[in-house]
Amino acid sequence: MDTVASTAKLNNDEIFDLMKQFITEVIGEEFVEEMDITPESSFTKDLEMDSIEIVSFSEKIKQHFGDQIDFTGWLSSMDLDQLIDLNLGTIINYIQECQ
Amino acid sequence: MAKFVFVVPPLTGHINPTLSMGAVLLQRGHRVAWITLDKSLASRLPEGGELLHINYDENDQQKQDSEKYLDIITKKIVYGIDSLKFLYEEVLIPLNRHSYDGIAALLDQFEPDLVITDHQMFAGAIAATNKGLPYATSVTAPAAIKVMEELPKVHEWEVNQIVTLQKEYGVEATESIACSDLLTMVLTSQAFFGDMELTPNFRFTGPVINRPATKTAFDWDKLNESNKPKILVSIGTTFDHEHKKNFFAKVIEAFGNEEITAIVVSDPDLFEQWPDNFIVQRQVPQLDLLPYLDAVVCHGGHNTVCETLFNGLPMVVIPIAYDQSHVAGRVVRTGAGERLNFNRFKAHHLKEAVNTVLNNPTYKESAELIKQSFLEAGGTATAADLLEQFSVKQSLEALKN
Numbered sequence: 001m002d003t004v005a006s007t008a009k010l011n012n013d014e015i016f017d018l019m020k021q022f023i024t025e026v027i028g029e030e031f032v033e034e035m036d037i038t039p040e041s042s043f044t045k046d047l048e049m050d051s052i053e054i055v056s057f058s059e060k061i062k063q064h065f066g067d068q069i070d071f072t073g074w075l076s077s078m079d080l081d082q083l084i085d086l087n088l089g090t091i092i093n094y095i096q097e098c099q
Numbered sequence: 100m101a102k103f104v105f106v107v108p109p110l111t112g113h114i115n116p117t118l119s120m121g122a123v124l125l126q127r128g129h130r131v132a133w134i135t136l137d138k139s140l141a142s143r144l145p146e147g148g149e150l151l152h153i154n155y156d157e158n159d160q161q162k163q164d165s166e167k168y169l170d171i172i173t174k175k176i177v178y179g180i181d182s183l184k185f186l187y188e189e190v191l192i193p194l195n196r197h198s199y200d201g202i203a204a205l206l207d208q209f210e211p212d213l214v215i216t217d218h219q220m221f222a223g224a225i226a227a228t229n230k231g232l233p234y235a236t237s238v239t240a241p242a243a244i245k246v247m248e249e250l251p252k253v254h255e256w257e258v259n260q261i262v263t264l265q266k267e268y269g270v271e272a273t274e275s276i277a278c279s280d281l282l283t284m285v286l287t288s289q290a291f292f293g294d295m296e297l298t299p300n301f302r303f304t305g306p307v308i309n310r311p312a313t314k315t316a317f318d319w320d321k322l323n324e325s326n327k328p329k330i331l332v333s334i335g336t337t338f339d340h341e342h343k344k345n346f347f348a349k350v351i352e353a354f355g356n357e358e359i360t361a362i363v364v365s366d367p368d369l370f371e372q373w374p375d376n377f378i379v380q381r382q383v384p385q386l387d388l389l390p391y392l393d394a395v396v397c398h399g400g401h402n403t404v405c406e407t408l409f410n411g412l413p414m415v416v417i418p419i420a421y422d423q424s425h426v427a428g429r430v431v432r433t434g435a436g437e438r439l440n441f442n443r444f445k446a447h448h449l450k451e452a453v454n455t456v457l458n459n460p461t462y463k464e465s466a467e468l469i470k471q472s473f474l475e476a477g478g479t480a481t482a483a484d485l486l487e488q489f490s491v492k493q494s495l496e497a498l499k500n
Contacts, residue, residue, distance in 0.1 A: 031443045048442045050179040050424040055249045072249060080256040083180050 009099050015092045022060040026053050039089035046087075054083075061095075069098040101490035102130045104151065104211040105237075106202055106223030108194060109137040109168060112402045113217050113239045116286055116307035116482075120215075120237075121148055123483040129490075134205050134223070136168055136198060151209060153201030168194045182420035183253065187260045195222035195264060202226040213490040218243055221261050221277045225268045228276060235282040235489055237482075240401050241292055242422030242429075244278060244285065244301075282489045284482055287405065290472035291429060302485060305476025306405035308386070315384040322378065325360040328393040328457050333364040333385070334417070335398045344369060350396075351377075352446035353453070362388065394456050396449070398441070399423035399430070408435060411470040413462035415452045417441050434465030 010018065016039060024032045027049065035047065043049045049057070061071045074094060078086065103124055105117040114135075121131045122145035132149035133140060141150040168190075199222040206214065206226055214234035216223025227234035238244055246254040261275040270276060284304045285292065292303065322329065332350055334343075347365055354361045355374035367379045385403070389395075389410040397403045399418040404426055407414050414436040416427035427438040437452040456462040477484075 027440065027443065031440075044179045044181055048179065048440070050418065050440075051247060051250060051253070052424050052428045053440075054180075055247065058249060076249060076251050078250070079252045080180065080184060083250065083253065084184065 010095075012092055012096060015095050016088065018064070019061075019088055019091060022057055022064075023047065023049075025060060026057050037088070039092060040087055042085060042087040044084050044086070054086075061091075065095070065098075069095060071095075100128055100130065101212040101487070102132075102209065103213050103215060103486060103490065104132045104134055104206070104209055106134045106214060106216040106220045106226075107140075108217055108220050109135065110219075112400055113219065114140065114143075115402065116239055117215070117217075117237060118143060118145060118148075119307045119479045120482045120486065121145055123479055124486065127483065127487070129487075132209055132211070134202055136194075136201075149209075151205040153198055153205065155201060164197055168197060179420070179424070180253070183257070186421055187257065191219055191221075192260055192264055195220060195225075196267070198222045199226060199268060203230065206230050206232060213486060215486060216279075218277050218283075221264060221275070222268075224276045224279065225265055225270055228270055229268065233281055233489065234279050235284065235486060236277065236279040238278070238283060238285045240422050241285050241287045242401070242425035244283075244297075245293070245295060245425060247425075282485055284485060286482075287401075288469070288472035288476040291405075291408065291433060291469050293429060293432065302481075303476050304482040304485065305473045305478045306402075306409060307479045307482050308402075308406055308409060315380075315382050317380065317384050317388065318378050322360065322362070322388075322391065325376075327358050327360050327376070329360045329362065329391060330354075330394045330396060330453060330457075331362045331364070331383070331385070331388065331392055332396040333383075333398075333403060334396075335400055335403075335419070340369075349444070349446045349449060353450040357450070359453075362392075394453060396453065399426040399438075401426055404430060405473070408466050408469045409473055411463065411467040413456035413466050415439060415449065415456060417444060417449075433469055435462060435469055436466075437462075 020037055023037065041047055043054050058071055058075050065071065105121060107114045107117055117133065124131050125145055125147045132151050133144060134151045134153065136153045138152050144150060202222050203226040211232060214223060214227040214232050215237055216227065216234055218236050218238045224234055224236065258275045261277055262273060265272060265276060280300050283301045285301055286304055286307050288305050289303050334346060343365065347363065347369055350363060351374060356376060359376060361377045362383060363377055363379045364383055365379055366381055373379050386406060389406060389412065392412060395407040395412055395414040397414060397416060399416040400423065414430060416430050416436055417439045418424040418427040419441045430436040431438050436456055439448055439452055
């Protein structure tokens with residue numbers, strides 16, 4: 001299962017692929033195919049995800065990494081502007097630091 | 100007899116419930132007035148209702164400002180979390196700042212026993228506080244008081260916007276006073292609102308729907324001829340021509356010449372030709388129509404969603420901005436419908452989603468459960484009872500008798 005795989009330390013590319021997989025699960029494969037997802041992609045402006053979708057994305061991260069990362073705590077400390085500007089790269093860096 | 104005054108923003112969805120509550124209070128022999136920026140509200144007030152128009156001894160600038168706020172919210176398409184920032188910074192805060200002096204003056208003039216202010220018209224709460232008048236709050240968009248556990252700073256940011264404005268007018272509270280400590284009426288049921296601890300000043304009244312029957316013309320014959328499933332597609336007015344065109348092109352692709360009758364609220368001139376199984380009107384008598392329908396496609400405005408659920412109908416919600424994402428989330432969570440992403444959905448998603456809610460009875464059953472919770476909450480009568488109970492003079496008179 002997912003959580004077992006997470007015990008191995010992931011590099012940036014692997015984290016990026018994993019994030020992309022979660023985004024696909026949240027918004028659907030056919031939409032992801034049409035998008036050029038990069039570490040610079042912001043959730044609100046580029047991926048056009050709304051708050052509820054961002055929350056389901058964060059639940060997937062939580063499920064995958066379990067206690068290894070306090071992702072919910074980190075996300076909940078974000079103010080409105082940070083949330084609007086939140087991009088994939090920021091999350092990848094955070095996960096990298098926590099590993 | 101008591102004197103009630105409603106303080107309303109120039110937003111139809113926030114005004115309509117106050118018209119129902121006001122009508123009941125008037126029938127019960129009270130005096131009821133509405134404080135508003137929108138003069139045209141006069142023609143929609145229930146019989147005996149008084150219009151208190153916020154009307155400055157205006158220089159041109161102020162007059163222009165007043166007009167600007169009447170339709171500012173329809174001028175810009177905003178999406179997702181970003182829309183919240185727009186709503187507060189460009190609409191609510193300037194609107195309330197602009198309205199404050201007018202509200203304060205009209206409160207002096209009318210001397211109400213109870214002020215009922217919309218939860219987005221914080222200026223009403225601030226003015227009432229400064230005048231020492233009791234006030235109740237009517238929460239017409241309940242998502243606003245719901246805190247997203249995962250994103251607490253979003254709500255915190257909203258509260259800060261309000262607190263800053265309060266300070267500007269001399270109210271030193273560190274918490275938002277938008278929701279009254281005395282009585283805050285949440286115009287939905289707890290079942291639809293979802294789990295959240297609220298203090299006893301919050302009361303669920305259920306949706307307050309009791310608009311008088313409209314005289315909007317409608318092609319009832321065409322509707323009655325159809326023995327196919329009937330759906331209403333209504334997406335609100337808050338976006339521009341190009342977005343509308345894109346949206347309805349997808350609706351046409353999804354339902355054109357399918358085994359379905361689609362009633363579409365749109366400017367008929369948007370397309371030269373609509374499919375034969377469509378009934379397209381700029382306005383429809385929505386409340387009269389809903390009992391004859393099988394499902395609704397909408398953008399998740401709280402009123403349309405409540406009216407749909409009140410008829411026990413399943414729906415497909417396609418939220419665009421503001422609190423609509425949250426309302427759509429509640430529809431999905433309660434099992435009464437499916438949601439689509441406004442920017443991303445394609446015609447076939449819409450078709451599949453509508454077929455899913457039409458063909459799977461659990462959606463309708465869930466909608467019926469919410470309907471039951473609305474009926475139990477009481478609606479307009481419950482709201483009017485609460486307001487009477489909290490109008491100070493009324494209770495003093497009751498004591499004397």
